Amino acid sequence: MLLPLPTDYARDESLRCHMALVGCGTREGGRDALNEMTRVTYLSFFLWQAGYGHADAATFSDAEAVLDAAVIRALDTHVWRLDEKEAAVIETILRIHDALLDVVPTHVYVAAQSRLATLLDRTQTISPIRREANTL
Template sequence: MRDLSLANHLALIGCTMETGSRHHLNELTRITYQAFCLWEAGYGDVTSEVFRHAEAVLDRAVARAEKTGVWRLEESESPPLKEVLCMHDRQIAVVSTRVFLEAKMALGRLLQIDHVISPIQRRLGRAADGYTEPDGRSSTVRAHD
């Protein structure tokens, strides 16, 4: 799992360099969604806002890249993604292989669907309408039981 963590953090570093690429941003998006799937399964110690902020940063970076051709994050945009990556490190340190692979397969199925709404938007997009966390609490920290 240490190799996975290193690869994840290198994707973020790659995105903040002048030579950032579409691949790096896609990897950060995949990591964010993978972490979200594990969070929904009860592994993770952040609030839903962390995922919302990370996804918003990625969305802005992609929109900007589609206009400019420059696939990178501004240094000031990286804190929400760093938080997701650090939390994902904690997730993969404790999650069983079975749960990890189930979350990975579920994400793979979602990514195969054309015009899919992001898992984060689908689950959290209604926050202003009284959305609660998957365990029934509102705006609380998720932790593995």
């Protein structure tokens, strides 16, 4: 658990996230692909909070704002996708996520996954990213 994630797992996780981003850029993009971008944003945020990776709170706040806007738009239009500018913001998150997968110890990753599961199980919550921004 002290070692980094297994290489095959990290590669598969990275590929899955990048494919979801590709799916978010198509007219046929689905809710699942956009949800995956939300998942990876929060997971990366939790890993960053644990002291890993090179980012800042604004990076995650920007990504959350883009995802929120995309969901609100999708509820109206039924088109679950990101435009080019929005996708560029999420690409930054994916670069951070990929770098984290290479260095974070397994036990830290598992703890972040647990925090994410807890967050996603709640019916109402305050965004941990917004909470962090409000304390700065």
